[in-house]
Amino acid sequence: MSAFQWLNEQFSFFGLPVYWSDFLGNILALATVWLALRRSLVAWPVQILGSVFLLIASLNVHLGGNAARQVVIIVSAAWGWATWKRSREQEGTINVRWANWNERGVLIAAMVLGTAAFGGLLKWTDASFYPGAPWWMVLADAWIFIGSILAMYSQARRYIEFWFVWLAVDLVGVPLAIHSELYFSGIVYGIFFVMVLMGIRDWASRSKPQGIASPLEPAVQVESRDESRSN
Structure with missing residues (x-):
């Protein structure tokens, strides 16, 4: 373990004390979001490695x-990696879509009930922050846990809503990270916010039904009909 002790050491990042584990984990997390935006399979192994570093930082x-x-x-990343790989083998690409209302209802119910249940478990076991920590802090910690699970599930299912779930996680994660003196995590959460907005726009533009033609498609279709007639 001594070989990895340096991960729990701090360095100065523009005057802020930052753990190496927190720094490296969040750099890889940023790379993960960028790769997810590009719908790259590499996003999943990068996320796994980043989460190992962030696990050390959280402990x-x-x-x-x-x-x-x-x-x-x-x-979840291991499962998502396998899911995306299978999808690309079957469809030739990673197609994305909006979740239907039933799927959205399940996500919302899981958000509320999951956060309440896991928050109660953390409070009961004094596993969050410190013994006797106020409910709002424990529920914030619980929401980041539950929200991340739901975001990972939605990403693996290729729902565009996964970006919105990450957005909700980021809104809680920024103040929580700063309060916990994980300053670099707080900075990265802010960068995530911008990248998530980019992801929503990009994935939404790719979710248009294939039957909707672009302005150039009618001309192409006419040319193909003319060629068939001439033959």
Whole structure:
């Protein structure tokens, strides 16, 4: 373990004390979001490695919910990697779509019930922040855990809504990371916010039904009909 002790050491990042584990994990997390935006399979192994670093960082500052989140992300990323790989083999690309209302209802119910249940578990076991931490802090920690699971699930299912779930996680993650003195995580959450907006726009533009023609398609169709008649 001594060979990896440096991951729990701090360095100065523009005057802010930053753990190496927090720094490296979040750099890889940023790379993951960028690769997901490009719908690249490489996003998944990069996410797994980044989560290993962030797991170390979370344990270092006693964030039980966030640490558990990283373990689940690692497992979910392995499943998502296999899902995307199978999809690309079958369809030739990674197609994305909006979830239907039933699927959205399941996601919303899981958000509310999952956060409440996991928050209660963290509170009961004193596994979040410190013994006797206020409910709002514990629920924030729990939401980041549950929200990340749902985002990973939605990403693996190729729902465009996964970007919105990450957006909700980021809105809680920024103040929580800063409060926990994971300053670099707070900065990265802010960058995530911008990248998530880019992801929503990009994936939404790719979700248009294939039957909707572009302005150039009618001319192409006319040319093909003319060629068939001449033959």
